[in-house]
Amino acid sequence: MKKIIILALFTFIYAQENDFLLKASLALKAGLYNDALKHISDSKKQENTNSEIYKIEGLIHEALDDRKNAIIAWKNCFKYSDNKELKKECKIHLKNLSIE
Amino acid sequence: MRNSILTFILFFYFSCFSQPAINKNYNFKKVRSIEVLPINDFKDIVGSGKMVETSLDYNFLKYYFELSEKKNKKSILIDNSSNQILLLSCIITNYTESESIIIPYRDENRGYTETIVNQSREEDKKSNKKEFLASSTTKTHAGNIVQGSRIEYSQSRISLIFTLKDKSSGKIVWSKSSWYNGLDLQKTINMCLKESVNEIRKILK
Numbered sequence: 001m002k003k004i005i006i007l008a009l010f011t012f013i014y015a016q017e018n019d020f021l022l023k024a025s026l027a028l029k030a031g032l033y034n035d036a037l038k039h040i041s042d043s044k045k046q047e048n049t050n051s052e053i054y055k056i057e058g059l060i061h062e063a064l065d066d067r068k069n070a071i072i073a074w075k076n077c078f079k080y081s082d083n084k085e086l087k088k089e090c091k092i093h094l095k096n097l098s099i100e
Numbered sequence: 101m102r103n104s105i106l107t108f109i110l111f112f113y114f115s116c117f118s119q120p121a122i123n124k125n126y127n128f129k130k131v132r133s134i135e136v137l138p139i140n141d142f143k144d145i146v147g148s149g150k151m152v153e154t155s156l157d158y159n160f161l162k163y164y165f166e167l168s169e170k171k172n173k174k175s176i177l178i179d180n181s182s183n184q185i186l187l188l189s190c191i192i193t194n195y196t197e198s199e200s201i202i203i204p205y206r207d208e209n210r211g212y213t214e215t216i217v218n219q220s221r222e223e224d225k226k227s228n229k230k231e232f233l234a235s236s237t238t239k240t241h242a243g244n245i246v247q248g249s250r251i252e253y254s255q256s257r258i259s260l261i262f263t264l265k266d267k268s269s270g271k272i273v274w275s276k277s278s279w280y281n282g283l284d285l286q287k288t289i290n291m292c293l294k295e296s297v298n299e300i301r302k303i304l305k
Contacts (some may be wrong), residue, residue: 021251028283029253060283095295096295
């Protein structure tokens with residue numbers, strides 16, 4: 001019985017995470033950046049070390065002219081990324097965002 | 101905390117950005133004006149050149165440059181007392197209005213190694229000696245990757261190459277390439293140009 005409950009709990013959490021990302025994708029397609037940001041923040045509550053999620057978050061903040069939060073997101077993207085190309089992209093965005 | 105911030109700043113400044121190539125013998129302090137040459141469209145994308153051109157005007161104005169347009173010749177006025185004129189050309193090397201990006205979202209369990217060490221002390225009844233016995237067992241758990249959902253979005257990408265040429269001598273005195281990506285095309289162009297215009301501003305100071 002215990003195992004079934006644990007399995008059900010894991011399935012629920014996992015499904016929730018997928019659901020948040022699906023909703024974020026749909027919101028991005030519709031150009032609803034604020035909504036997409038909300039769903040991405042929800043998905044980060046489960047897993048907050050995915051650099052790609054921080055990249056999208058940075059792009060959304062830039063599209064919304066929120067320079068301060070865009071810098072935070074790109075810094076996190078740089079921190080959690082192992083990909084050389086993505087790190088380079090982070091540096092370009094951080095450099096441009098630092099220009100007054 | 102302070103150390104990590106310092107490391108980040110140092111890494112940021114000493115890493116290889118696309119720094120502009122510059123002729124150090126050229127005196128940028130004597131520049132009278134910069135003539136902006138018309139920007140050609142990228143491949144078959146009609147209007148792409150005009151869009152970059154308009155955004156370039158916006159960025160120069162934002163940095164308090166004085167712009168003039170006479171007989172379809174656009175110039176950035178810098179210092180009337182000087183005599184050198186520079187020609188600014190811009191080539192669009194990439195102009196992607198919208199490209200679809202799909203990121204598979206996965207959960208990676210990197211596994212772990214478990215080592216159990218057993219130690220015991222035994223006494224030999226005949227010799228009355230005490231012996232230490234030690235044994236260890238190592239287990240490696242492989243971990244796994246769970247492929248989850250995916251996130252899908254579209255982004256714009258733009259790449260530009262700028263060149264500054266001295267009008268009278270024909271010498272290329274400055275060149276820079278830059279690229280940028282973003283969710284919105286107009287903002288992507290603006291951000292890409294912002295960096296290059298800022299670099300031009302720095303050399304003219």
